[in-house]
Amino acid sequence: MKNIENDMSIPLLTITTPAGSYDVLVGPNLLQELPARLQALGLSGTLWLISDGQVYPHHGAAVEGLLRGVGYRIESYAVQSGEASKDLAVVSKLYDWMIGGAVERRDVVLALGGGVVGDLAGFVAATVLRGIALIQLPTTLLAMVDSALGGKTGVNHSLGKNLIGAFHQPRLVLSDTNTLATLPSRELRAGWAEVIKHAVIRDAGLFELLEQAIGDQGLGIGRRASSMPPIPSPQPPIAAIIRRAAQVKVDVVNIDERETGERMLLNYGHTLGHALEALTGYGTLLHGEAVAIGMELAAQVALRMELWGPDSVERQRALLQAYGLPTAIPASVDPARLLDLTLRDKKVRAGRVRWVLPTAIGSAEVRDDVPEDLVRTVVEAAGATRSAD
């Protein structure tokens, strides 16, 4: 077995929390390394692989084969694909399966899938036997740059999303970018919204890389905006871009594990985005698509607050559109209702909505002094543009 301690081919990201530190690996062919990485972590118990009905048929057997090949006992369970699986009834089924199978404290949960599987399996790992080891194996772009990092796990309640959960840090996050080859292209595009978000709030260099990569078929984005310059070569490889976007979340989590200040910046585009998701009915707009529209509207707010110039707003919009993301409010959405719901967002503190607003490409701040009338003007203007289309 190759000595992974000395393998410098993959630059390491590390998350450090009071509960311990763990590596975050992003790159092609990384699942091959999983057996050695588990051994290096001293994990030798039964592996409980939790996946979903879309991911498991593509990648489950390969993971099982690799691990059985070095002598691990592995049990697998595929929940139904989709947000509805983030439910206590599903958690309960997973408990039955694991406890019925004599799970032990030294065992390990492997979460192979997108954010749904990561949140669900993470919550099961956090709670079964009061907590066992967790390994995140994200297979969506969103999970690689966002949900698999930082230790938030949980399920939904009928009264709201993510209302039941626990912080449970994984022992390792291993993002094999090859798995993205089977991800539906709309899901991939939705993931780019979070990557662009990370660039805008914290990494101007990443923003430029994303601009340069426009048109790269490897990124799953077929078209190039006509206003964009020709594609420079060599292309930045997709894994390097994803790793850099993951780095933004890693840095934020390292500064601020439990979302008090810095972590709030990750909510850029989400204030209006969440309201849009709720108004259109969850599933109509993918989360990333709603966030893209939310970023466009937040940019308009920042413009009117004189925090951001028109050139930056334009650059962000061009980038979102080049990655196949929407920037206009869907025709079915009533601007007045959108405004109403936004002003009741759960991040409201003392009656004020907290907005994450960009101040430059690569930096943002949290503001609670955005006048309601200003938001109204932005949303109504966006609504008017939409119906004129």
Ligand SMILES: NC(=O)c1ccc[n+]([C@@H]2O[C@H](COP(=O)([O-])OP(=O)(O)OC[C@H]3O[C@@H](n4cnc5c(N)ncnc54)[C@H](O)[C@@H]3O)[C@@H](O)[C@H]2O)c1
């Ligand atoms: N814990 C956190 O910090 C955090 C942060 C952001 C989002 N989230 C959560 O993440 C969830 C959304 O995650 P998501 O966007 O990854 O959705 P998802 O897990 O539902 O995956 C999207 C779809 O793609 C399929 N899929 C996933 N990987 C695939 C692959 N490689 N090949 C083929 N199909 C594949 C899934 O089966 C699903 O149908 C939400 O529940 C959200 O609340 C959590």
Ligand SMILES: [Zn+2]
């Ligand atoms: Zn998001």
